[in-house]
Amino acid sequence: MAKQQSFSDKAKSKKRDTGVNVKVIKTVKTGKGNFKFNEKFVKLDDVSKVADLK
16 A cells, blocks of 8 residues: 655645744742742744843
8 A cells, every 4th residue: 555645745734833932031039039930932923022022
């Protein structure tokens, strides 16, 4: 039985996102006076919108 779909066929059918993934790191001061770092990934439409993140 012949293979019906090749890897290149699968890659063509996938939709590519035009956004940019950015890693955001926020510092939070705990009650004891230590600092804690919270990390998360955010998807943005354009790199210029990085300055607008809070």
